[in-house]
Amino acid sequence: MESPAKTLSRGLAEHVEAVCKHYLSNGRRSGNYWIVGDVDNHVGRSLYVRLKGPLSGKGARGKWADSAGGEHGDLLDLIAAREGFASLRDTLDEARRFLRRPLSAPTAGQGERSSDRDTITLARRIWAASRPIIGTLAEAYLRARKITADLDPAALRYHPALFYRERPGAPSRTLPALVAAATNHDGEIMGVHRTWLDPARKDKARVSSPRRSLGAILGNGAHFGKIEDIVLVGEGIETVLSLKSALPDLPMVAALSAGHLAAWEFPPDLRQLVIAADNDNAGLHAARRLSARAEAASVRAMTIMSLRADFNSDLRAMSAGAFQKWLASLLDPGRYYE
Numbered sequence: 001m002e003s004p005a006k007t008l009s010r011g012l013a014e015h016v017e018a019v020c021k022h023y024l025s026n027g028r029r030s031g032n033y034w035i036v037g038d039v040d041n042h043v044g045r046s047l048y049v050r051l052k053g054p055l056s057g058k059g060a061r062g063k064w065a066d067s068a069g070g071e072h073g074d075l076l077d078l079i080a081a082r083e084g085f086a087s088l089r090d091t092l093d094e095a096r097r098f099l100r101r102p103l104s105a106p107t108a109g110q111g112e113r114s115s116d117r118d119t120i121t122l123a124r125r126i127w128a129a130s131r132p133i134i135g136t137l138a139e140a141y142l143r144a145r146k147i148t149a150d151l152d153p154a155a156l157r158y159h160p161a162l163f164y165r166e167r168p169g170a171p172s173r174t175l176p177a178l179v180a181a182a183t184n185h186d187g188e189i190m191g192v193h194r195t196w197l198d199p200a201r202k203d204k205a206r207v208s209s210p211r212r213s214l215g216a217i218l219g220n221g222a223h224f225g226k227i228e229d230i231v232l233v234g235e236g237i238e239t240v241l242s243l244k245s246a247l248p249d250l251p252m253v254a255a256l257s258a259g260h261l262a263a264w265e266f267p268p269d270l271r272q273l274v275i276a277a278d279n280d281n282a283g284l285h286a287a288r289r290l291s292a293r294a295e296a297a298s299v300r301a302m303t304i305m306s307l308r309a310d311f312n313s314d315l316r317a318m319s320a321g322a323f324q325k326w327l328a329s330l331l332d333p334g335r336y337y338e
Contacts, residue, residue: 005076005088006056008095012075013055013062015099019075020049022098023082025259026282038066039081040209041259043282047071049078071167071208081167083119084214090118123182123192123215130157130179137197138178142241144202146316149244154187155222156180156237164196166208175205180222180237182215182256185267191215193222193237193256211236213256219265225251227267233290234276235261235283238312243276245315246324250274258282262289266297273301274331278310304330 012019020027020034026043027036032052037044046068053061065072071081079098080091133139133151136158142151161174175196182191193213196205204210222237224244232252234240240254255261258278262285266273273294277287287303294301304327307314315323 004092008092008099009062009074009076010055011099012079012095013060016049016051016062016075019062019078019098020051023079024049026257038068038209039071039078040212041082041257043258043280049075066208068208073167077167084212085119086163086165093118120190120215124189126159126162126179126192126194126214127157127181127189130159133158133178136160137176137199137202138195140202141178141195141197141204142238145238145242145312146320147238147241147245147312148320149224149241149248151241152224154181155183155224159194162194162196164205164207175199175207178237180254180256182213182217182220183223184220185227185265187223189215190220191217193217193254195237217256217260218263219260221253221255221260221264223251223253225249227251227253227270229269230272230274231267231270232274232276233261233264234311235278235286236310236312239276239278239306239310242310242312242315242323243327245320246327258286262286262293264290266294266299270299273299275301275303276311277303277305279306279308283310302331 024034024036024041026041027034034049034051035045036047038047047064047066049064050061053059062075064078076091076095079094083094085091132153133156138158139151157179159177159179162177163172164175165172176199177197178195180193181189182193184190191214196207196210198205224240232243232250233255235255235258237254240252244252255264275287275290277283291301291303308317
């Protein structure tokens, strides 16, 4: 009898392009392959997924490899890496959810649960195990990037030894990490974003994917300030904190990726939206999609775009005063601060 893993792997391979569009939305089709930056769905051309071929064996569709990090596998491995699952059970349940099949039966003494609920629970455990950020390596990392904003303890914490695994099945190790809480508009933690750090330098860890999200991130984000009728929404933690350094009174949200920026959920009383777009195709596409959704919801929206890759790159290239003056030139105070 065929194992559940093999059956699900074959089922995913039958819908390989749909799998890629769902889990690697920042990629694109190129001939017989789906091309994207990495398993964390960054824009680029390092990771490729085979779209044509048999359902199993040599040259099978769904087989993928990352030429930069050396990761490879089938679509189950891809889902595990993309979602950060540590167990085969969670990966299989996610595959069943995607294929609209029933979840596996719970073990004895265990209530019914979904993989989404499991990852939210794990994210909340990571947050609870983390400590205040002030005086830690995480604060030093952000300050080294010229960020002077208040590091809101409701949004940011530090974990001194968070597990990191390069790929499914590889041995894990612990590294310090900056942890951001992704919350909904009621303040409930729905996920976390982790940036693993180098223990010896004020920089990201030298690993293949130092940034990963966990939990129900879609529609939520890391909140900096209370949203009333206006908010600025950007992609990454460093991008939003760079803008917060220059505009401390403006509430902001880091949606945590381009795809999540496009899908960010508006709070009910929102009237004015500033979209901070990274200067790349994924960032601009996400900003256009979010702006169109705002228009449909009768929310006034404007988009500002970084000069370089992102707003933290701009902050580090300018003096604080020049950065603040440049941002002021992008905004219309009469319209957005009335």
